[in-house]
Amino acid sequence: MFETVLVANRGEIAVRVMRTLRRMGIRSVAVHSDADADAAHVRAADTAVRIGPEAPADSYLAIDRLLDAARRTGAAAVHPGYGFLAENAAFARAVTAAGLVFIGPPAGAIELMGDKIRAKQTVAAAGVPVVPGSSGSGLSDAELAAAAREIGMPVLLKPSAGGGGKGMRLVREEHRLADEIAAARREARGSFGDDTLLVERWIDRPRHIEIQVLADDHGNVLHLGERECSLQRRHQKIIEEAPSPLLDDATREAMGRAAVEAARSCGYRGAGTVEFIVPGGDPGAYWFMEMNTRLQVEHPVTELITGIDLVEAQLRVAAGEPLALRQPDITLRGHAVEARICAETARVASGERRVDFLPSAGSVLLLAEPEGEGVRVDSGLLPGSEIGTAYDPMLAKVIAHGPDRPTALRRLRAALAATAVLGVDTNTGLLRRLLDRPEVRSGELDTGLVDRTAAALVPDRVPDEVYAAAALLRHAALAPAPSAGDHGGWTDPFSVPSGWRLGGEPAWTPHPLRVPGRQPVTVAVRDGQVRIGDGPPLAARLLGGTESGTGHGDGPLRLELDGTRHVFRHARTPAGDHWLGRDGDAWQVRPHDPVAAAGARAAAGADSLTAPMPGTVTVVKAAAGDRVAAGQALLIVEAMKMEHVIAAPHAGTVAVLDVTAGSTVAMDQLLAVVEPERGEPERGEPGPGEPGPGRPATTAEEA
Numbered sequence: 037m038f039e040t041v042l043v044a045n046r047g048e049i050a051v052r053v054m055r056t057l058r059r060m061g062i063r064s065v066a067v068h069s070d071a072d073a074d075a076a077h078v079r080a081a082d083t084a085v086r087i088g089p090e091a092p093a094d095s096y097l098a099i100d101r102l103l104d105a106a107r108r109t110g111a112a113a114v115h116p117g118y119g120f121l122a123e124n125a126a127f128a129r130a131v132t133a134a135g136l137v138f139i140g141p142p143a144g145a146i147e148l149m150g151d152k153i154r155a156k157q158t159v160a161a162a163g164v165p166v167v168p169g170s171s172g173s174g175l176s177d178a179e180l181a182a183a184a185r186e187i188g189m190p191v192l193l194k195p196s197a198g199g200g201g202k203g204m205r206l207v208r209e210e211h212r213l214a215d216e217i218a219a220a221r222r223e224a225r226g227s228f229g230d231d232t233l234l235v236e237r238w239i240d241r242p243r244h245i246e247i248q249v250l251a252d253d254h255g256n257v258l259h260l261g262e263r264e265c266s267l268q269r270r271h272q273k274i275i276e277e278a279p280s281p282l283l284d285d286a287t288r289e290a291m292g293r294a295a296v297e298a299a300r301s302c303g304y305r306g307a308g309t310v311e312f313i314v315p316g317g318d319p320g321a322y323w324f325m326e327m328n329t330r331l332q333v334e335h336p337v338t339e340l341i342t343g344i345d346l347v348e349a350q351l352r353v354a355a356g357e358p359l360a361l362r363q364p365d366i367t368l369r370g371h372a373v374e375a376r377i378c379a380e381t382a383r384v385a386s387g388e389r390r391v392d393f394l395p396s397a398g399s400v401l402l403l404a405e406p407e408g409e410g411v412r413v414d415s416g417l418l419p420g421s422e423i424g425t426a427y428d429p430m431l432a433k434v435i436a437h438g439p440d441r442p443t444a445l446r447r448l449r450a451a452l453a454a455t456a457v458l459g460v461d462t463n464t465g466l467l468r469r470l471l472d473r474p475e476v477r478s479g480e481l482d483t484g485l486v487d488r489t490a491a492a493l494v495p496d497r498v499p500d501e502v503y504a505a506a507a508l509l510r511h512a513a514l515a516p517a518p519s520a521g522d523h524g525g526w527t528d529p530f531s532v533p534s535g536w537r538l539g540g541e542p543a544w545t546p547h548p549l550r551v552p553g554r555q556p557v558t559v560a561v562r563d564g565q566v567r568i569g570d571g572p573p574l575a576a577r578l579l580g581g582t583e584s585g586t587g588h589g590d591g592p593l594r595l596e597l598d599g600t601r602h603v604f605r606h607a608r609t610p611a612g613d614h615w616l617g618r619d620g621d622a623w624q625v626r627p628h629d630p631v632a633a634a635g636a637r638a639a640a641g642a643d644s645l646t647a648p649m650p651g652t653v654t655v656v657k658a659a660a661g662d663r664v665a666a667g668q669a670l671l672i673v674e675a676m677k678m679e680h681v682i683a684a685p686h687a688g689t690v691a692v693l694d695v696t697a698g699s700t701v702a703m704d705q706l707l708a709v710v711e712p713e714r715g716e717p718e719r720g721e722p723g724p725g726e727p728g729p730g731r732p733a734t735t736a737e738e739a
Contacts, residue, residue, distance in 0.1 A: 379396045
């Protein structure tokens with residue numbers, strides 16, 4: 037067995053791998069960019085090596101720097117985790133050429149299965165059923181379009197290289213093929229350095245089911261059952277479970293045998309996943325989609341139902357050991373469900389039921405991760421962690437195991453309710469509500485369920501108690517600190533914001549507040565009461581006994597409003613904003629200056645488009661002076677490997693467009709101004725719950 041292993045990754049997967057290394061008595065080496073110098077995976081390692089600045093190309097994707105770090109630290113093997121170089125055949129070859137062991141499959145298997153066209157041909161020859169689609173590689177745009185028409189709409193465009201849903205486009209109308217092919221090629225080229233595409237038949241309401249396989253160098257290949265991964269948004273998984281509520285024992289065994297044959301067909305070694313698409317109404321008609329030649333994000337659910345540490349299995353296979361188990365030894369126990377916590381903001385598009393999932397960034401002010409029976413957390417977070425847009429938005433995973441599916445779902449919902457990440461928007465509350473949907477409870481899943489129901493998962497208003505708590509916190513901060521004196525301090529009663537006035541009721545002290553993406557609300561406060569907007573006065577008070585929080589947070593906050601008690605996680609920013617969290621949801625409540633806001637709107641104008649999130653401009657499709665149509669794409673902003681199209685709000689002339697391809701932009705930064713044609717109405721202010729000017733007209737998947 038190896039003495040030292042370098043983990044060529046970051047975040048929660050690096051922490052996860054290091055946990056097994058420590059248990060096995062193996063020394064771990066972390067690598068890090070400048071942005072990750074104090075990250076959780078760096079702290080978890082026995083030693084760490086700086087490999088470059090924040091940009092992945094100069095750090096986590098720099099093969100020469102990774103190999104140099106291994107040489108300097110005496111590592112005998114390299115674990116690639118997932119993402120970055122995990123499925124890069126050139127990296128696997130470079131590791132081997134350097135005299136090290138690559139903890140993964142042979143480079144040839146990575147190369148073969150990384151090419152979706154060759155992969156389909158190879159497994160089909162081994163008797164594995166494949167999805168109907170294009171069979172040739174290197175098709176031109178015209179040939180792809182022709183193949184799509186021959187297959188019949190709708191179709192799915194997929195990059196031949198890479199995975200994770202990036203670059204995939206569902207096309208339902210023929211007239212959109214040219215634009216979608218161009219967009220898919222652009223994202224595939226940016227994500228994988230290869231813009232080769234294939235086209236497949238789209239199966240409406242399909243289920244995504246994958247089989248975990250293990251193989252050694254002694255001819256042994258076995259499967260560990262399946263995972264249901266049908267709950268996805270933007271073709272990316274957010275909830276996974278094992279086993280699938282769809283499959284019976286006979287179908288499970290048949291799919292397992294097909295997965296084993298797929299692994300054998302490419303000479304596989306180590307842990308891998310064979311993915312199938314399955315019609316929900318006909319589980320027996322499963323088709324091979326692709327093989328992921330690495331450890332999967334969702335591997336914990338398989339570990340929990342089999343009792344097998346997949347990282348340990350990878351290490352032992354890479355060290356030359358034969359698998360200790362055979363297929364009859366594999367027993368599935370209970371049920372496990374995983375939720376991916378991502379840094380993102382979900383907003384319902386103005387006037388529509390579509391939800392935009394926008395990357396978010398910030399500093400973790402307070403972190404509360406759940407504990408309890410059957411609950412596991414794989415996390416790359418620490419209090420104070422800086423969340424930027426250079427890396428994948430996944431921050432952590434919360435997994436629950438139980439003797440049956442209802443118990444596992446209930447435990448996971450409770451665990452998400454106990455999770456708090458204040459300082460950056462996350463999808464935690466949305467995931468908890470998703471798990472409570474009747475379709476999810478009953479197991480009636482498909483890959484489009486999240487998109488169809490997302491708008492119902494996003495709250496349409498901020499609870500009154502959030503505004504009340506924030507206003508009372510701000511009001512309490514107005515009171516001066518007691519002066520030291522003989523009797524323990526004295527406070528000037530005329531300096532206390534009590535609203536006292538001569539000969540009448542106490543006056544209200546107004547606190548204009550705003551939650552980003554929402555209309556401002558004024559909360560008036562006087563002794564023992566609050567009035568929220570135009571509502572009636574309500575009895576309100578903050579209760580004592582708050583605890584100190586984790587890291588930079590202020591801990592639980594207790595509020596009594598109109599006779600009901602509410603408990604929040606609470607943290608303050610250096611700028612004086614208040615973050616309040618409850619049941620997985622979190623709200624950033626800022627002071628609102630109506631005069632400054634009116635001035636900013638007047639300066640920017642109703643024709644302005646601003647950045648909906650921090651990111652990088654990748655494509656500019658217009659210039660100042662151009663005449664544009666309503667809805668025409670002007671530029672594309674990318675953050676956390678996701679593209680967002682910024683479109684003209686109305687027909688008119690581009691008056692301002694100062695950014696260029698490669699420009700880094702901040703959230704709410706002015707990107708462009710489109711002056712309307714004469715007679716064209718200007719866009720008004722957003723309504724309650726709507727994002728402000730500059731929200732992306734569409735996500736990249738719909739561009």
